[in-house]
Amino acid sequence: MIAIVQESDAALSVDRAFGAAVEGEAVVSEEGFSPRYDLDRWSGLITKPGHKLEGVSIKDKICFFPTAKGGIAAGWAFNDIRHKGIAPRAFIFGIANPVMIQGAIFAGITITEGWSRDPRGVIRTGDWVRVDPQRMTISVVRRARQGEGE
């Protein structure tokens, strides 16, 4: 069953945001992220053994991560994966670090930091969501069908 949600029904609001408004399929992680530590930057797959999203592609997704891991690589790496065509449409961080911000802005990838509530309570992996940096909101456009995105 598909539920259409009005844009005004924001699932959550964010504290800081950059980039164009984008829509895409949500990937909601319980674990933090770093492109150096976790991502195969040639396929777009999370490859770190044991990562909560191991085997998941971030390509064209709206990626929700609670934290940023260390590493300085994202500054250049986000631009690299965008040009390789394997970048996500947006990074949504609970707590980011400067590297993630610098990298996303350099690459022109939408990024937000800080959220009004834990997205795991309102957004599921596979939901189609809209990120609106101007309004500082993230909305669910339609829910994943049962079993989708799991």
Add this chain to the structure above:
Amino acid sequence: MELTAEEQAILAGTRGEAPKRALEYQIELGKFCGARRFVPVTNVHMMGDIEVMGDAGLRYLKDEVALGARCVVGATTNARCIDFAHCARMGQDAAEVEKERELIDCLRDMGVITTDTCINYQTVYQPHLGEHVAWGDTGTVIYANSVFGARSNFESGPAALAAALTGRTLDYGFHLDEHRRGTFTVRLDAPLKDLADWGAVGKIVGESHQDYYAVPVFHGYAGMPTADELKHLGAALASYGSMGMFHFVGVTPEAPSVETALGNRKPEETLTIGAADLDRVYASYSLGDGDARLVVFSGPQQSLLEIRRLAELFEGRRIREGSSCFATTNGAILAQARKLGYADVLERAGVTLLEGVCFYILQNLTPMRIANGWRNMVSNSAKIVNIIGAHRFNTILRRTAQCVDIACTGVLK
């Protein structure tokens, strides 16, 4: 943001297109970070290599050169992905090696000093208390803030390059007093006898507090930590916790006491780390279904004192047939290690000494792992044990002498 007359002139293009473009990017960052102004920097340290930048990054640098980009402050480079003396034998791509040469040429054309080191703070430049710099990688930043009392945020490649071209960075984060105060305390109640122990402390504290602005205050340590010990502590905190600063009472210039480090506020949390905590860290690693044929001393690069210690431990021994052992350092230290005979001892033992790189950054590392049949990587660096996962290594932290034994016997203890 408040812009000075000079900054307004840069924005108007009076110094050329490259600094104008750099300042526009910095202003965009400033809007996100809530920075109100810029602060001049005296030194920049940047990451820039083909493995992380890719073709798009190389094109960007070529554009910058074409625009006449020039550094206006001293700018040095972090470790890179290719040691040209070893790249063919290690199976690195010839085409990427050539691109790395082009990339280095671009950086030099802009006036960047290609030191290729992640331990600039031990070998190139030591900023003083209160000095504002724009550094990356993260290990360099946390060392600058925590040991020198200098001031830097994590500045990734494009941000550091922008700072080198404009001579300034955004005044936020660890440039400001309010973020430099400790937020929680950690009592060190364990003997920390090896560099790996210091990294393990960083893992314990960092993994449980993943927050750039969490600032631990270490106290209670009976001895006086060395530069290499603080290096491994900081690198692990920055890696596991994404932390940009710690206080070590009696070491950090801003931490003569716990109370001062905390800015006379109450800590959000008080932790104690004992020997059993360290034992649990070491016990948490296992070989899985592989073998222990790869031992790495890297991430950060080895100091001269670390190289000497390795030479003492490897003296008269030999890497086990079928095993590989790598140690990475920068050109300056390798030259000294050769003069002093340490490099000869290590190479006779079968250790491959790589110059100007860090192991986890190496171009083509995943294919290299597969070609060599490496499943496990053993190291005395908690940072590299954490950072190399995307290449699908199972990683194991061990103390330095144990790592040497494993390299020579193939047996993990």
